[in-house]
Amino acid sequence: MKEFELISQYFKGRGVQRKDVQLGIGDDAALVTVPEGHQLAVTTDTLVEGVHFFSDICPKALGHRVLAVNFSDLAAMGAQPTWISIALTLPKIEPKWLEAFTEGMHSIAEYFNVQLIGGDTTQGPMTISVCAKGIVPNGKAITRSGANNGDWIYVTGPLGDAGLAIEHKLSNISLSDDDFKLVNQRFDYPSPRVAAGQVLRNFASAAIDVSDGLLADLGHICERSSVGASINIDKIPRSAVMNDVLSAKQQRRFLLSYGDDYELLFTVPAELAGALAINLKPYGVEPVCIGQITANTTQIDLFENGEQVNYSGSGFEHFSQSSTN
Ligand code: ADP
Ligand code: MG
Numbered sequence: 001m002k003e004f005e006l007i008s009q010y011f012k013g014r015g016v017q018r019k020d021v022q023l024g025i026g027d028d029a030a031l032v033t034v035p036e037g038h039q040l041a042v043t044t045d046t047l048v049e050g051v052h053f054f055s056d057i058c059p060k061a062l063g064h065r066v067l068a069v070n071f072s073d074l075a076a077m078g079a080q081p082t083w084i085s086i087a088l089t090l091p092k093i094e095p096k097w098l099e100a101f102t103e104g105m106h107s108i109a110e111y112f113n114v115q116l117i118g119g120d121t122t123q124g125p126m127t128i129s130v131c132a133k134g135i136v137p138n139g140k141a142i143t144r145s146g147a148n149n150g151d152w153i154y155v156t157g158p159l160g161d162a163g164l165a166i167e168h169k170l171s172n173i174s175l176s177d178d179d180f181k182l183v184n185q186r187f188d189y190p191s192p193r194v195a196a197g198q199v200l201r202n203f204a205s206a207a208i209d210v211s212d213g214l215l216a217d218l219g220h221i222c223e224r225s226s227v228g229a230s231i232n233i234d235k236i237p238r239s240a241v242m243n244d245v246l247s248a249k250q251q252r253r254f255l256l257s258y259g260d261d262y263e264l265l266f267t268v269p270a271e272l273a274g275a276l277a278i279n280l281k282p283y284g285v286e287p288v289c290i291g292q293i294t295a296n297t298t299q300i301d302l303f304e305n306g307e308q309v310n311y312s313g314s315g316f317e318h319f320s321q322s323s324t325n
Contacts, residue, residue: 001093001095003121006093006098006121007025007119007121009098010098010099010102011025011086011102011116011119012024012025012026013025014102014106014116015106015109015110015114015115015116016109016110016113016114016115017115018082018083018113018115020032020033020034020035020082021083021115021117024115024116024117024118025116025117025118025119029118030083030085030117030118032082032083032117032133034135035135037137037138038135038136038137038138039135039136039137039138039139039141040133040134040135041074041077041079041133041134041135041136041141042131042132042133042134043070043073043074043077043131043132043134044070044129044130044131044132045066045069045070045073045129045130045132046127046128046129046130047062047065047066047069047127047128047129048125048126048127049125049126049127053065054169057188058100058188059097059098059100059101059104060100060101060103060104061104061188061189062101062104062128063100063101063102063103063104063105063106063108064104064105064107064108064188064189065104065187065188065189065190066086066105066128066130067084067105067108067109067114067130067132068108068189068190068191068192068262069130069190069192069211069262070084070130070131070132071108071112071114071132071192071194072190072192072193072209072211072262072264073132073209074132074134074192074194074197075192075193075194075196075197075198075209075264076142076197076207076208076209076264077134077136077141077142077143077197077207078136078140078141078142078197078198078200078201078204078207079134079135079136079141079197079198080134080135080136080194080198081112081114081132081133081134081194082113082114082115082133082134082135083114083115083116083117083132083133084109084114084115084116084117084130084131084132084133085116085117085118085119085120085130085131086105086116086119086120086128086129086130086131087119087120087121087122087127087128087129087130087131088119088120088121088122088128088129089122089123089124089125089126089127089128089129090121090122090123090124090126091123091124091125091126092123112194114132136201137201140201141201142197142200142201142204142205142206142207142266143206143207143224144206144207144208144220144221144224144225145206145224145225146204146205146206146225146267147205147206147221147222147225147227147267147293148205148225148227148267148269148293149227149293149294149295150269150270150292150293151205151206151267151268151269151270151292151293152267152268152270152273152289152291152292152293153218153229153231153265153266153267153289153290153291153292153293154265154266154267154268154276154287154288154289154290155210155214155236155237155263155264155265155266155287155288155290156193156196156263156264156266156280156285156286156287156288157193157237157261157263157285157286157288158237158238158239158242158261158263159210159214159236159237159238159254159255159258159261159263160238160239160242160251160254160255160258160261161182161183161186161187161238161239161241161242161261162183162186162187162190162258162259162260162261163253163254163257163258163259163260163261164183164241164242164245164254165180165183165184165186165187166187166258166260167254168180168183168184173245173246175241175245179241179244179245182239182241183239183241183242186260186261187260190260190261190262191262192209192262193209193262193263193264193285195283195285196264196280196283196285197264199279199280199283200264200266202272202279203266203268203272203275203276203279204266204267204268205266205267205268205269206221206224206225206266206267207221207264207265207266207267208220208221208264208265208266209262209263209264209265210259210261210262210263210264210265211259211260211262212259213256213257213258213259213314214231214236214255214256214257214265215256215257215300215311215313215314216257216259216314217259217265218231218265218300219298219300221265221267222293222297222298222299222300223298225267225293226297226298227293227294227295227296227297227298228293228294228295228296228297228298228299228300228301229291229292229293229294229299229300229301230291230292230294230296230300230301230302230303231290231291231300231301231302231303232290232291232303232304233252233255233256233302233303233304233309234248234303234304234305235288235289235290235291236255236288236290237288238251238254238255242254242255248304252304252309252311252313253313256302256311256313257313257314267293273289
């Protein structure tokens, strides 16, 4: 099988066909129409074998995950995902692998009514890069820079499970088969908070998705908004597996420094906080308040059960010596 057969077999004509796509796969570029009164939101995320996923990852999960991480970025902007393009670099063409990969990819795209409108296929070490596009009503996008002193800080769900899965695979912790299955589901099939992100347009002063760890990602909001934050570690939602296998102190690094769960982290002005939970509930999301924005510029203070905690770990950064994942 060659490049063009591969494209027509696995990518072209599959999945949803949107009315706002005038020209999809097959020409030099795709043509789409952004609805009136909306802005285009564009994001790119790349997954590299050995850096973002282990070589033995199930290809269907990989197809899901590469789209999910991109949709998560759009969700954090309050945008609705609409179109994607994919740059696929593969060492060789393996039909079974491609069938499973594209099944995972097309099924999450279909779920969110997103159309694949183009891409690029090349040979080389496995690297998958997706560019996701979305739309957001003019001026309604949620950025990282709008947090204010006194705003409450929330997350959309439990943190740290994907980190548990990674550390189990690295043999640094040991989970039972059942526990591993549960937490690895969070790594393999993250659910981007797409609906919640759109609801948050009317509530959040700032938002980000937790991809590099709570402290690192909250740090981005603080830096961009010129504020600080105080976090109650004991309030951070976590799974039963996390509580069963680790002490509160051992849990800290998974809650604070591991990303990959793709929950949203966002800030809400006090006067809007009362109506938040009821507006997110129809979308299956229960926001949990974990702290408050402070005027203490770019410093994050950590508390556990009322006592201040010293914590030296950071989040994941590429090209940093101290990277652990
Ligand atoms: P060009 O040489 O002009 O870059 P290509 O030969 O790379 O065009 O691609 C032909 C068409 O197939 C283009 O419309 C491109 O967007 C699409 N395409 C290529 N690879 C993929 C892929 N992996 N998934 C979806 N569409 C693809
Ligand atoms: Mg090309």
